[in-house]
Amino acid sequence: MTTGNGPDDGDETPAPGTPGGPGQFSEEEIAAVTGPGPDDAELDGVEAAAIEEDSDDNENVPDLQSSFEKLVAKSRNLSPDRIRTVLESVLFVAERPLSVDELYQATGIPREPILQAMDQLSGIHREGISGVVLYEVAGGWQFRTDPHSAEYVRRYLRVKPQRLTRAAVETLAIIAYRQPVTRPELEDIRGVDCGAVLKALMDRKLVKILGKREEVGRPILYGTTREFLEFFALKDLSALPTLREFHELTQEHRDIVEKEAAPPAPPATGTVAALSDPNFTKRMEKNAAASEAALEELEEAMAAAERSQKVSASILESPPSPEKGDSEGPKPE
Incomplete structure (x- = not known):
């Protein structure tokens, strides 16, 4: 049974490029572009060429001593801001702390300006202000991440904190x-x-x-x-912290812990109502009198205990026995 006046639907072939019809490219052309072709292995036997310029000529090798002298002469004309940026760059790429002498050998900047620049950089890169902090460690200077950002840095690097047993x-x-x-x-x-x-x-x-x-x-x-x-x-x-500093630090941490662990003060609910009670003053006076009486009894008990202690001490302490020849008392000089 047909659905139209034309030829049968089963014999109709879609045009190229239409849905259900043949594509615009043959299978060989698609495989040549997307699939691994025979041309991929054409460089297997080829040795890679040197693409970096190799200067074996002795004339192109710089004299380290003369180049350092030129660097020192150039560093004398640097402004304080430029000195700071140069040192900042060198410290950034360094893998370990660099001393003042090492910074001098690397930059040719005199030691005095280096120390001044280090003081300025320490003020710029400090904890809580900058994400990169300048530390003076192991006799040198080194950039390190801010300790307050350690959690985020560890998460990015996927490393665990180093803890000793x-x-x-x-x-x-x-x-x-x-x-x-x-x-x-x-x-x-x-x-x-x-x-x-x-x-x-x-x-x-x-x-x-x-x-x-x-x-x-x-x-x-x-x-x-x-x-x-x-x-x-x-x-x-x-x-290293001294023993005194260690005890002070321990006491400070203990006070912080006790302060954080202290229970919150009870709310002052009912205080106004208690003060407005006419019998409140009488109860306070009665409690104060009872407290004074108890304090007097405590003082009397302490005085009695002190007297008993003196009596016991006098009994236990026996007087020294006089030696022979000393009964007549000390002889006048």
């Missing part, structure tokens, strides 16, 4: 404050074997061997490293 912290603290120190001294202080912890700290490059003590057995002496200062963001060993 209690045993490692105890061992490291003993070494830091008492270096150079031997392993027997460590174990005598901690009361346990420290070999495994000591080896782990050396693997982390937080502890190193300083030498051997000149005594029987020549025990090995251990001390902290530069990486230890960088890990704890310390300028040098003198930046």
Whole structure:
């Protein structure tokens, strides 16, 4: 049965490019563009050419001494703002803290302007103000991320915070404050074997061997490293907190914890109503009289206890027996 006056629908062929019809490109042409063709392997046997210019000519090799002298001469004409930006760039690309001497060797800027620029950069890049903070650690200067942004930085880098175990912290603290120190001294202080912890700290490059003590057995002496200062963001060993500062810091943290954990003060509901009660004053006077009476009784009890203590002390303290020849009293001079 047909649906129209034309030829049968089953014999009709759609035009090229229309839905249901043949495409504009053949299968070979599509495969040549989208699929892996035989031309992909045509460079397998070809050696890559050098695309960077290689200057083997000795004439093109700069003299380091003369180039540094030119750099020093050029640095003398730099403005303070330019000096600050140059040092900021060098510190940004540095992988470790750079000292003033290293900055001088890298830039040719005199040391005095470097110190002045470091003071300015420390004020610009400080905690709470800048996302990148300039720290003076391990005898040098280094840019680090702001500690307040650590959570976000760790999430982006997908890394966990580095935390040391209690045993490692105890061992490291003993070494830091008492270096150079031997392993027997460590174990005598901690009361346990420290070999495994000591080896782990050396693997982390937080502890190193300083030498051997000149005594029987020549025990090995251990001390902290530069990486230890960088890990704890310390300028040098003198930046370690003293015992007094540690106690003050501990007390400060304890006060903060107690303040945060303190229960909230009860609301002053009913205070106005209590003050407006006519019997409130009488009750307060009665309670005050009772408190004074109790205080007097307490004072009398304390006085009685003090008298009893004096009597007991006089009984227990026996007078010294006079020696022979001293019964007549002291002889006049």
